[in-house]
Amino acid sequence: xxxxxxxxxxxxxxxTKWLDEKLPFPRLVYNAVGAGYPVPRNxxxxxxxxxxxxxxxxxxxxxxxxxxxxxAANQAVAFGTVEHIMRNVNYGWMLRYAHANGASFFFIVIxxxxxxxxxxxxxxxPREMIWLLGVVIFLLMMATAFxxxxxxxxxxxxxxxQVITGLFTAIPLVGEPLQVWLLGGFAPDxxxxxxxxxxxxxxxxxxxxxxxxxxxxLHIPGSSNPTGVExxxxxxxxxxxxxxxxxxGFGLGVFMILFTTMVFFxxxxxxxPDNYIEANPLSTPALIVPEWYFYPFYxxxxxxxxxxxxxFTGIVLIPAKLLGVIAMFGSxxxxxxxxxxxxxxxxxxxxxxxxxxxxxxxxIPTMAALFYLGGAHAEEPYIMLSQIFTAYYFxxxxxILPIISQIEVPKPLxxxxxxxxxxxDKAVEAPRAGTVDGTxxxxxxxxxxxxxx
Amino acid sequence: xxxxxxGIIAGLAITLVLVLWSLAPGVYNFAFGPAPEKQPxxxxxxxxxxxxxxxxxxxxxxxxxxxxxxxxxxxxKEVCSACHSLKFVAFRNLQDLGYTEAEVDAEAxxxxxxxxxxxxxxxxxxxxxxxxxxxxxxxxxxxAAAANNNAIxxxxxxxxxxxxxxxxxxxxxxxxxxxxxxxxxxKVGFETPDGLYFNKHFPNVNIAMAxxxxxxxxxxxxxxxxSTIPQMATDVAAFLTWTAEPxxxxxxxxxxxxxxxxxxxxxxxxxxxxxxxxxxxxxxG
Numbered sequence: 001x002x003x004x005x006x007x008x009x010x011x012x013x014x015x016t017k018w019l020d021e022k023l024p025f026p027r028l029v030y031n032a033v034g035a036g037y038p039v040p041r042n043x044x045x046x047x048x049x050x051x052x053x054x055x056x057x058x059x060x061x062x063x064x065x066x067x068x069x070x071x072a073a074n075q076a077v078a079f080g081t082v083e084h085i086m087r088n089v090n091y092g093w094m095l096r097y098a099h100a101n102g103a104s105f106f107f108i109v110i111x112x113x114x115x116x117x118x119x120x121x122x123x124x125x126p127r128e129m130i131w132l133l134g135v136v137i138f139l140l141m142m143a144t145a146f147x148x149x150x151x152x153x154x155x156x157x158x159x160x161x162q163v164i165t166g167l168f169t170a171i172p173l174v175g176e177p178l179q180v181w182l183l184g185g186f187a188p189d190x191x192x193x194x195x196x197x198x199x200x201x202x203x204x205x206x207x208x209x210x211x212x213x214x215x216x217x218l219h220i221p222g223s224s225n226p227t228g229v230e231x232x233x234x235x236x237x238x239x240x241x242x243x244x245x246x247x248x249g250f251g252l253g254v255f256m257i258l259f260t261t262m263v264f265f266x267x268x269x270x271x272x273p274d275n276y277i278e279a280n281p282l283s284t285p286a287l288i289v290p291e292w293y294f295y296p297f298y299x300x301x302x303x304x305x306x307x308x309x310x311x312f313t314g315i316v317l318i319p320a321k322l323l324g325v326i327a328m329f330g331s332x333x334x335x336x337x338x339x340x341x342x343x344x345x346x347x348x349x350x351x352x353x354x355x356x357x358x359x360x361x362x363x364i365p366t367m368a369a370l371f372y373l374g375g376a377h378a379e380e381p382y383i384m385l386s387q388i389f390t391a392y393y394f395x396x397x398x399x400i401l402p403i404i405s406q407i408e409v410p411k412p413l414x415x416x417x418x419x420x421x422x423x424x425d426k427a428v429e430a431p432r433a434g435t436v437d438g439t440x441x442x443x444x445x446x447x448x449x450x451x452x453x
Numbered sequence: 454x455x456x457x458x459x460g461i462i463a464g465l466a467i468t469l470v471l472v473l474w475s476l477a478p479g480v481y482n483f484a485f486g487p488a489p490e491k492q493p494x495x496x497x498x499x500x501x502x503x504x505x506x507x508x509x510x511x512x513x514x515x516x517x518x519x520x521x522x523x524x525x526x527x528x529x530k531e532v533c534s535a536c537h538s539l540k541f542v543a544f545r546n547l548q549d550l551g552y553t554e555a556e557v558d559a560e561a562x563x564x565x566x567x568x569x570x571x572x573x574x575x576x577x578x579x580x581x582x583x584x585x586x587x588x589x590x591x592x593x594x595x596x597a598a599a600a601n602n603n604a605i606x607x608x609x610x611x612x613x614x615x616x617x618x619x620x621x622x623x624x625x626x627x628x629x630x631x632x633x634x635x636x637x638x639x640k641v642g643f644e645t646p647d648g649l650y651f652n653k654h655f656p657n658v659n660i661a662m663a664x665x666x667x668x669x670x671x672x673x674x675x676x677x678x679x680s681t682i683p684q685m686a687t688d689v690a691a692f693l694t695w696t697a698e699p700x701x702x703x704x705x706x707x708x709x710x711x712x713x714x715x716x717x718x719x720x721x722x723x724x725x726x727x728x729x730x731x732x733x734x735x736x737x738g
Contacts, residue, residue: 041733083541093700246726253719257712264708265513268614276615306474340456380483387476391468398464402457
């Protein structure tokens with residue numbers, strides 16, 4: 001499954017020839033991330049973050065597995081075993097800080113990856129499945145990160161678990177029993193801590209599985225690119241290795257410098273001081289907040305302050321809490337239908353003047369504001385602001401995108417990636433010069449090539 | 454098309470519910486409702502800046518001042534330990550402060566820890582050993598609360614990480630005792646309840662802890678340093694920074710090695726990236 005001009009794996013030694021017959025694993029790697037995967041030649045640095053996210057996942061699994069060797073998921077000792085890791089385990093402090101900051105950096109990378117997808121419409125056909133799997137990965141990450149934050153059993157761990165599982169009580173009829181069932185008790189306790197640990201260990205491997213599907217789905221149409229014009233010919237692509245392995249290697253270096261700066265010099269800057277106080281069910285913190293990467297969704301949750309009532313009758317149709325829960329989950333679930341909401345045939349935001357304005361002056365400031373408001377005290381004017389920005393958030397995806405994709409006049413697209421990069425493309429003068437084997441099989445109506453299976 | 458139509462309807466519905474049932478009443482309340490009540494104590498809180506000149510371990514190149522850590526330990530031992538535990542720190546850890554093994558043995562033995570009589574099996578007490586952890590000043594939380602006007606003295610092992618800007622916070626708190634400005638207090642009807650103490654650097658300014666460092670010279674430092682209140686507060690704040698994060702200096706030093714290596718590797722990665730792409734990129738202009 002690749003373009004017809006993709007290089008083929010040729011085993012050199014007797015051993016690799018033998019292995020290629022029995023289990024062609026090197027061939028798989030070669031075709032997936034090696035010289036056998038042709039990639040558009042014009043990818044910018046925003047295309048680094050997929051590889052970086054994969055690196056973060058591996059980093060979290062490696063540090064996490066070692067931390068689990070020293071941690072005990074028991075309410076009486078969990079907080080103490082974390083301190084044991086910090087004080088007595090060789091380089092335990094480095095492992096734990098790398099794991100805690102690794103979660104933050106994983107989310108930074110994923111948010112940039114997602115916003116790359118928003119701007120360049122990476123979710124559009126033929127890449128809907130990649131996008132859908134990506135949203136599934138993001139949801140799994142949120143669940144994993146939430147449960148991981150509970151494990152140190154500090155004040156924010158405990159009260160965060162209390163608030164988040166409390167969301168389920170908003171569901172009519174089954175809500176309260178559901179929360180008790182999820183926690184294994186009436187409040188976060190040993191049963192909850194134990195199952196959260198079990199699931200926190202399991203889910204990263206589930207994520208890894210979905211990541212494999214995500215990459216598999218990516219290799220069917222191949223990577224998108226900043227022009228949004230599909231690959232038409234061999235001159236539009238370069239082999240992933242060595243071109244993008246080298247570029248991603250540089251990106252990884254920059255990422256590691258920023259990451260280690262946080263780990264070694266500001267390891268607690270992204271955390272909350274209250275989580276260094278052992279969980280105490282009798283003492284509620286002044287401000288209960290989740291980890292910073294959940295702030296936008298927490299802001300959306302808290303934005304709904306009024307019950308939906310029938311005016312002047314006092315009959316409550318939907319309580320405020322349930323509205324908030326629906327909106328919070330809805331704010332991510334809406335991404336699932338994004339490929340069908342935005343019907344503009346043009347992918348890249350560079351060629352969409354109206355879309356681009358709403359992206360830079362609408363969506364990005366809204367996300368920045370929600371990030372700030374989710375961590376703020378629940379008092380005015382923060383509540384009003386979070387309501388205004390929450391409203392824009394839903395308007396942007398559900399109303400503005402469908403309408404602008406209908407009325408917008410896109411700018412002219414380059415003929416090909418080659419033309420976009422070099423300013424001219426020989427294929428324009430002699431059409432089809434770059435197509436393969438002279439056949440029309442797999443050629444889409446817009447002249448782009450569909451990779452052969 | 455139907456997905457888009459459904460989306461537009463759903464988007465407008467969410468916005469309508471949010472604006473009419475949540476935002477509108479909020480705006481009305483904000484404009485015409487009563488102003489939110491603020492506790493009068495907020496008028497007296499002042500953010501503490503920490504000791505003049507900062508701490509030796511501040512900054513990316515910060516290092517421990519071992520003499521200061523030893524003085525801080527002495528303040529903890531002679532003052533704080535009467536009420537505050539240090540349960541995540543063992544006597545053996547004191548070697549990090551520059552004490553020799555023999556000094557740690559002697560220091561451990563100067564503390565009394567719970568033990569078991571080897572002959573009868575009954576609970577008793579014995580001198581501490583380096584492997585023991587610092588003992589708890591109270592047998593349980595109820596006893597701690599009963600002895601302290603219903604406030605449980607927090608464990609100090611992690612206190613500088615459990616408070617925002619913790620090292621400076623501890624210093625400020627220890628030096629923040631005093632009297633509320635009487636004119637201002639009379640105006641807003643503020644008074645410190647019986648059994649509590651006014652401290653302008655404590656979040657709600659009335660704290661249950663009596664001023665622990667009351668007079669200059671309260672502790673006689675073994676190294677002869679003049680024990681003013683700010684000096685004792687600085688030293689014990691430094692000591693409690695060490696108890697919260699014994700690896701702080703090692704962490705920063707390791708960080709410089711790691712980042713130095715990564716800078717080197719990243720420059721190499723950049724050069725190889727440029728070389729590999731050299732033939733492909735069009736010339737500018």
